[in-house]
């Protein structure tokens with residue numbers, strides 16, 4: 001197949017990956033903006049290289065004309081989660097979407113591969129609107145924890161290094177590390193609530209501080225500078241105390257003051 005023909009064939013896959021990255025990152029933003037815990041830690045995407053496609057065609061003995069039908073992961077999205085529990089949440093978020101249709105799924109978490117590989121795979125049909133047509137392509141979404149991703153990345157490099165013939169003693173070590181990842185994810189799950197509380201508290205404080213500073217900045221435009229400086233000094237004192245409840249109270253009071261100036265300026 002000519003390079004130009006490959007490029008034309010791969011174009012919708014590139015568009016799909018770009019679109020899906022934006023869509024999943026928007027989901028993350030929506031969770032963050034509404035102060036909800038986000039089950040998605042990171043989103044990555046790639047289009048399979050021509051040489052990897054050819055390797056797979058050769059390995060599986062496919063016809064070149066069947067590439068788009070048989071190779072389901074030309075477009076690949078990877079979603080990394082903090083906790084194992086988040087994976088099911090992401091799976092149901094995807095299943096509830098109307099802009100993608102599930103073709104098949106493989107749960108290599110409840111049924112890990114013999115290599116030790118763990119991940120949740122979904123193959124989806126996704127419509128890409130091109131200039132002259134709407135093309136339905138297949139996209140593979142891999143969902144896994146940070147620990148599972150660390151393991152898979154290292155193991156993938158070793159597969160590459162040993163041309164898919166990893167020596168037995170290294171395979172054994174990899175199996176041990178895969179067990180360690182299972183333990184790590186389980187241990188992390190037991191302290192999940194604690195970790196989430198801590199992350200939540202940090203996010204709330206961060207938002208409060210940025211709201212307060214925005215309000216103070218706005219006040220400089222409409223109120224007496226000396227008075228605003230006093231408010232600013234008061235804020236630094238409350239901030240140094242580190243008490244989130246006091247910060248919340250300060251923020252509410254500041255909202256009332258700001259609202260008062262806004263009303264004055266409108267009248």
Ligand code: 0O2
Nearest residue numbers: 048052056073106113115116117121151152153155156157
């Ligand atoms: P690449 O280089 O990542 O694109 P099969 O060959 O039958 O096992 P199949 O039918 O394509 O694979 O589907 P499967 O098993 O769901 O695997 C799809 C992808 O999952 C692989 O793509 C890998 O990315 C990943 N994967 C599957 N098994 C393993 C594993 O043991 N270790 C690691 N690190 N990744 C794995 P490709 O095209 O094989 O590879």
